[in-house]
Amino acid sequence: MAPEGVIIGGWSYVIAAYVLVGxxxxxxxxxxxxxxxxxxxxxRRSDDRAETSVGDS
Amino acid sequence: MKKMHAFGLVGLALIIVGSIYGLTASPPERHMGDVSRILYVHVPTAWNCLLIYLFAFGFAIASLWTGKQRWDIATTAAIETGVVLNILLLGTGMIFAKPTWGIWWDWDVRLTTSLIALIFYAAILALRTFIDDPNRRATLTAVTCIISFVDVPLIYFGVRWWRSLHQIQSSPETMAETMVFPMRVNAFAVLFISIWFMLLRARIERSKLESDEVVEPPVRRAMATA
Amino acid sequence: MSRPGLARQSLAILGKDLALEWRNRARVVAVVLFGVLVLLLFSLAFGDKGTQVLQVTAGGCLVIALFLSSTLSLQESFRTEDHDDALEGLLLLPTEPASIFYGKALANTFFLVALAPVLIPVTTLIYQVSLGPTQVLQIAGLWLAAAAGLAAPGTLYAGLTTRLKSQDVLMPLLLFPLEVPVLLATVKAFGLVFDGDPMGQLSSWTQLIVAFDVIYWCLCGVLFRFVVEEAA
Structure with missing residues (x-):
């Protein structure tokens, strides 16, 4: 990677990152x-079944 | 109940705003070009991951100190949310590393540290599934969580001495306002989403424990305070 | 009647564990043999690449051998307390839980150090590195520091996972990530001893390992109380 140069493009990486997060x-x-x-x-089902037996905390 | 979904909705709205701004309005960075837009999701997940692990650490101390079940629930919820953010942090970090460093992975300080942190916390979640006694499970979760959190800075410094390649963090002063804005918005977005995750996860854990309790009432932790 | 201090209590536990281990020497021999086996396997894996590769990897392989053997050794440290609720009996004594931890951690350090007289000579033979007297002393000191760094969290986690069905899986899963700083520092330091240390970096790596030791021994000693109260 040239230190002076700008990284051109790379949109595929950007999109990959955002898609990954999403x-x-x-x-x-x-x-x-x-x-x-x-x-x-x-x-709800177990509450219906045990309506009378187990007291709520 | 409905109130907790507000966090999710706010987070969703914020992340849409932040991401659209980051992808369109914000200018490409001088050297990194458009690839720098990955940072608008990478850095917020990293910040929040650390923050959530800090929460987990605090909850774990409270859990160990008081022996109350609700702190164990909070610790678990925070750890699991932290693991999700940790995966995202590593994933976006690797995607960022490829075009900027030319490689997907390097044994750099933060990559190594965050991978080990992920293994740590995932191991705690694995550990929990092996233990049936809720009191013992709570203690193990809290102890391992505290040790892991204390160990993460040690790993960081250990690896930093070992080798380094990661760029120095930028502070808001060195960044253009148009780049700070999406970063901040997304940071809050991820924070809100994380809180929503934690609330949902805590609720699941609570109803799971309650359904366990119907089967066998747990022994209250009397010895822990003796 | 005055109670003995923490140090005396820890030493009593240490004496007990060492005596138990002495009566059951076969296990120590097995752990040592396992360490030798690991060294041998690594040399077989890298041996065909030439002696230079072996010499370069010697430090790393030695540390990995120590780490892998340590899981075998550490897991056993609470197994003796499983029978007849022995741990509960220990806790009922007028002792600090911390003294149980420090006694056991010292015993575990001792067992890990006991690997050194076999593993280090084997390494010099198989990996073809030559050590002078000062280098042997340096390696011995580093080994002690690394063993202490493994023993403290190892003892805590052994107590944590005792009586769990899958202790043998969970112990390394919990312990190895924790030990990464010790691993990195020890590998570097061993490498410096084996290959020479022109920049004089050895002392700073040693200090790093010792710093990790201090942190682990303090933190794990504090946390151990909570672990045994639940396990008993």
Missing amino acids: VVLAAYAAHLIARTRSLDARR
């Missing part, structure tokens, strides 16, 4: 929301 953040967010939903659903 995809990872979106994937993790989707994962979290999916797990929240499934846990909520399971808790």
Whole structure:
């Protein structure tokens, strides 16, 4: 790499970086929301079943 | 419940504004050209990754000190969010390294340090899945988290003595205002998104622990304070 | 009746662990043999590249042999306490938990240092490096410092993962990233001893290892209390 020269182009790298950030953040967010939903659903089901037995804290 | 999603929405809005500004309005840097635009996502993730690990360190101390479950939940949430940012930091760093240094990877101070930090914190998350007793799991998480956080600066200095190639950080004074702006906006964007992640993750951990509790009530930690 | 101080208590634990280990010498021999085996495997992996390559890699291979052997050695340090709730018995004694840590960490340091008289001569033979008397002393001192740096977090993590199903997987996973600063500094220092030290950098690397030792021994000693209270 010439020290004086400007790096020309490189837009593919820029786009790759932004896409990476977007995809990872979106994937993790989707994962979290999916797990929240499934846990909520399971808790609602077990609450319905154990309405009378277990006292709430 | 709905309130926590506000963090995500604000973060999303900010990252869209910051990224569009960074990709279009901000001028290319003198030497690095357009490639410097990677820094508008790379540097904010790096800052926030460190910040989140600092949070995790604080939560871990609180968890060890009080023995309260909510601090363990907070520690776990922070560690996992930190790991996600750490992966992004390494990924964008490598993408930045290729056009500027000519190589994807170098055993440079910060690359090495952040890779080892990632292994550290991912190992803590792995460790948690092996332990069934919630009290013991909380202690192990807190202890390993504290040690890891203390060790990261040691690695940094160890590797810096070992070798160095990474460019010196720029301070806002040496940067043009048009370049500072997207960096700052994205830094806040990632911070808000990280807080949202932590809140969501903490909520998952809490309901997981609660569903465990129905099966077997945990022994309250009496010995820890004795 | 006055209680003995932290140092006396630690030494008592150290004596206990050394006595136990002495009655079961076969394991120490196995760990030493494993270290030799690692050195041999590395020399086989690099040996066909010529003696120069072997000489250059000698320091690094020696440190890796120490690291790999240490996991075998460290994991055992709490296994003896698993039987009959021995750890609980130790904690019920009027001792500081920190003294258990320092006693065990000293014992582990001792076991790791015990590898040196075998591994260092083997290295000089297989890797064809020649050491003068001063260099042997330098290596011995560095070995002691590196062993101490491994033993403190190693003891803490051994206590942390004791009685877990997958201790043998988790120990290296937790310990090795932590040891990276010690690894880098020791490899550099060994290299300087083996290849000569024209710039006089050896002392600064030694100081770095000692600084890591001090930090690890203090931090792990403080944290150990929480670990055993949960494990017992």
